[in-house]
Amino acid sequence: MAQIYGKVALIGLGLIASSMAHAMRRGGVAAEISGYARSQATRDTARRIQLCDTVCDSAEAAVEGADLIVLAVPVGAMGVVAEAIAPHLKPGATVIDVGSVKAAVVEAVGPHVPDGVHFVPTHPMAGTEHSGPEAGFASLFDNRWTLIVPPDGADRAAVERVEAYWQALGANCERMEVTHHDLVCAVVSHIPHLIAYTMVGVADDLSRVSDQEVIKFSAAGFRDFTRIAASDPTMWRDVFLTNKEATLEMLGRFTEELFALQRAIRTGDGEELFDYFTRTRAIRRGIIEAGQDTDAPDFGRAKKHDR
Amino acid sequence: MAQIYGKVALIGLGLIASSMAHAMRRGGVAAEISGYARSQATRDTARRIQLCDTVCDSAEAAVEGADLIVLAVPVGAMGVVAEAIAPHLKPGATVIDVGSVKAAVVEAVGPHVPDGVHFVPTHPMAGTEHSGPEAGFASLFDNRWTLIVPPDGADRAAVERVEAYWQALGANCERMEVTHHDLVCAVVSHIPHLIAYTMVGVADDLSRVSDQEVIKFSAAGFRDFTRIAASDPTMWRDVFLTNKEATLEMLGRFTEELFALQRAIRTGDGEELFDYFTRTRAIRRGIIEAGQDTDAPDFGRAKKHDR
Ligand SMILES: NC(=O)c1ccc[n+]([C@@H]2O[C@H](COP(=O)([O-])OP(=O)(O)OC[C@H]3O[C@@H](n4cnc5c(N)ncnc54)[C@H](OP(=O)(O)O)[C@@H]3O)[C@@H](O)[C@H]2O)c1
Ligand SMILES: NC(=O)c1ccc[n+]([C@@H]2O[C@H](COP(=O)([O-])OP(=O)(O)OC[C@H]3O[C@@H](n4cnc5c(N)ncnc54)[C@H](OP(=O)(O)O)[C@@H]3O)[C@@H](O)[C@H]2O)c1
Numbered sequence: 001m002a003q004i005y006g007k008v009a010l011i012g013l014g015l016i017a018s019s020m021a022h023a024m025r026r027g028g029v030a031a032e033i034s035g036y037a038r039s040q041a042t043r044d045t046a047r048r049i050q051l052c053d054t055v056c057d058s059a060e061a062a063v064e065g066a067d068l069i070v071l072a073v074p075v076g077a078m079g080v081v082a083e084a085i086a087p088h089l090k091p092g093a094t095v096i097d098v099g100s101v102k103a104a105v106v107e108a109v110g111p112h113v114p115d116g117v118h119f120v121p122t123h124p125m126a127g128t129e130h131s132g133p134e135a136g137f138a139s140l141f142d143n144r145w146t147l148i149v150p151p152d153g154a155d156r157a158a159v160e161r162v163e164a165y166w167q168a169l170g171a172n173c174e175r176m177e178v179t180h181h182d183l184v185c186a187v188v189s190h191i192p193h194l195i196a197y198t199m200v201g202v203a204d205d206l207s208r209v210s211d212q213e214v215i216k217f218s219a220a221g222f223r224d225f226t227r228i229a230a231s232d233p234t235m236w237r238d239v240f241l242t243n244k245e246a247t248l249e250m251l252g253r254f255t256e257e258l259f260a261l262q263r264a265i266r267t268g269d270g271e272e273l274f275d276y277f278t279r280t281r282a283i284r285r286g287i288i289e290a291g292q293d294t295d296a297p298d299f300g301r302a303k304k305h306d307r
Numbered sequence: 308m309a310q311i312y313g314k315v316a317l318i319g320l321g322l323i324a325s326s327m328a329h330a331m332r333r334g335g336v337a338a339e340i341s342g343y344a345r346s347q348a349t350r351d352t353a354r355r356i357q358l359c360d361t362v363c364d365s366a367e368a369a370v371e372g373a374d375l376i377v378l379a380v381p382v383g384a385m386g387v388v389a390e391a392i393a394p395h396l397k398p399g400a401t402v403i404d405v406g407s408v409k410a411a412v413v414e415a416v417g418p419h420v421p422d423g424v425h426f427v428p429t430h431p432m433a434g435t436e437h438s439g440p441e442a443g444f445a446s447l448f449d450n451r452w453t454l455i456v457p458p459d460g461a462d463r464a465a466v467e468r469v470e471a472y473w474q475a476l477g478a479n480c481e482r483m484e485v486t487h488h489d490l491v492c493a494v495v496s497h498i499p500h501l502i503a504y505t506m507v508g509v510a511d512d513l514s515r516v517s518d519q520e521v522i523k524f525s526a527a528g529f530r531d532f533t534r535i536a537a538s539d540p541t542m543w544r545d546v547f548l549t550n551k552e553a554t555l556e557m558l559g560r561f562t563e564e565l566f567a568l569q570r571a572i573r574t575g576d577g578e579e580l581f582d583y584f585t586r587t588r589a590i591r592r593g594i595i596e597a598g599q600d601t602d603a604p605d606f607g608r609a610k611k612h613d614r
Pocket of ligand 1: 080101126128132232
């Protein structure tokens with residue numbers, strides 16, 4: 001129960017912002033929460049479920065008097081939103097974003113932030129395939145990492161307060177340099193999503209295997225790809241458009257390896273396949289030990305009504 | 308509580324066989340269960356946990372007097388095992404296998420099956436990344452599909468009894484033609500596993516991103532690949548060596564699509580990316596509706612001690 005900021009304004013009211021609202025309330029992290037989303041429909045929903053103390057009809061109104069402003073819109077919309085709210089920011093306030101890409105956001109948002117207002121880019125490494133104001137839940141960030149990417153010369157106290165805020169929402173924080181952030185995320189998030197989308201797209205597109213067969217027999221492995229391939233198309237379009245360099249580099253490495261395995265299959269090189277498949281187990285063990293997944297067999301897959 | 312067979316012999320005592328043993332006991336499906344595995348260590352473990360009524364020191368001894376013989380060894384070992392037990396099979400008995408590939412198993416096992424013994428290839432479409440005699444659990448097959456791939460001219464009563472047996476273990480059954488089976492499995496299982504292995508291999512191999520970073524931040528998508536990439540290397544080596552044609556065909560389709568998306572990223576074609584990412588959501592919904600997964604956000608991922 002530690003209040004970190006007075007008024008917090010959420011711009012964008014999707015999965016991430018709504019989870020932040022629930023986690024702020026759970027922890028007593030903010031004195032007041034205001035919110036804004038682009039469409040009337042989303043604002044109406046947010047009002048109906050009482051996601052914020054007030055939902056405003058403009059971003060400008062929402063940021064009025066706010067101590068912390070959270071940009072929680074798709075990466076491609078960050079710049080426009082920052083420009084619109086800039087003249088209305090309270091001196092001494094802090095702006096953070098939660099975008100999945102950092103170099104492009106820093107470039108788009110940075111120039112609009114007025115003197116006397118702090119800008120601290122952040123990225124919570126947690127998510128689900130659901131989106132919108134009703135998708136959020138208070139525990140989304142618990143025991144997950146939020147990356148903090150402070151620009152050169154950022155105010156030390158402002159950055160530390162942002163870290164305290166994310167910790168109060170349940171997250172662990174780690175600082176990272178902006179280019180390295182975009183590379184790490186290409187590996188742990190962006191390329192896995194692209195590959196999952198591709199695999200599901202291929203399966204959907206076959207004439208000799210029906211969608212019904214794919215769906216029925218998905219428990220044999222395919223299913224594990226479909227969760228992330230159901231994520232929001234706008235968000236992911238923006239990610240790939242704005243983290244082009246790192247994703248193309250990693251994609252190059254991926255196809256190189258895939259071709260090596262393809263050749264091993266074609267030539268019947270069992271030893272090469274066996275060795276490759278053996279190496280990858282250690283990473284899985286590391287993830288379970290680090291508490292980022294559970295070891296339960298097929299856990300959460302068996303029943304339908306667990307939500 | 309329906310006994311389907313008198314004595315059942317399990318050859319190979321890994322994840323699949325041990326799950327079958329638990330499910331047989333749960334349902335009273337067999338009067339007696341015997342077992343055999345190649346190594347002394349596995350047989351000792353099986354005895355210690357009382358997986359079977361008797362664990363034998365040879366496959367020949369295990370199949371003595373058995374009404375149903377289950378070949379639950381890696382696909383590449385099916386032929387040798389079938390050859391070894393052939394002279395010891397009881398007239399009228401039924402042999403099934405549970406291999407993940409069917410054409411190669413039919414070819415390797417079929418010629419060894421003596422006249423008067425039935426051979427019905429089957430494939431339970433369920434699994435976890437764990438292996439060995441202690442990995443099994445009774446509910447593995449519940450509400451999952453088992454594919455039945457009867458050869459031309461198979462005895463109708465024998466096939467129906469095999470179906471009743473799998474149903475008694477909790478599975479739904481569907482018959483499928485052998486070549487189609489191998490193609491469907493390439494799509495829903497073999498290619499997803501190969502891709503997951505590749506992705507994890509790439510991440511493991513980078514010099515600019517550490518394993519520790521990959522592990523810490525895996526919740527952002529990467530994690531979903533690691534479960535299947537931790538599966539048994541011997542099993543998967545054999546799958547790719549024996550289902551070469553279908554996996555190479557599907558791999559060709561996959562890389563074709565991946566290159567199209569890569570080009571869209573390179574040229575900044577946001578519309579193409581958006582459209583592609585939109586199409587794939589329907590399949591996910593189908594899987595949830597078919598009861599092959601749960602819709603819970605991040606379900607089973609949050610806590611560590613759920614097993
Ligand atoms: N989902 C994840 O797994 C995840 C994880 C980490 C970080 N992120 C990042 O978090 C941010 C938000 O993602 P999310 O998952 O919360 O998305 P979401 O559920 O799709 O919500 C996006 C929100 O942004 C609003 N919005 C879109 N364009 C806007 C604009 N031009 N002006 C004002 N509001 C606009 C939307 O309003 P309407 O509803 O009215 O359209 C909606 O409320 C993205 O930058 C994403 O990269 C996402
Ligand atoms: N795991 C899955 O997800 C899954 C799903 C559907 C079908 N399948 C198929 O089911 C079969 C078994 O898989 P599993 O996951 O149960 O494997 P597993 O846990 O690795 O167990 C394999 C068993 O086979 C024994 N074995 C290996 N080579 C042998 C040989 N030459 N002679 C006699 N026994 C031998 C092993 O004995 P030792 O322990 O002594 O080495 C072990 O008991 C495979 O054909 C696989 O394709 C697997």
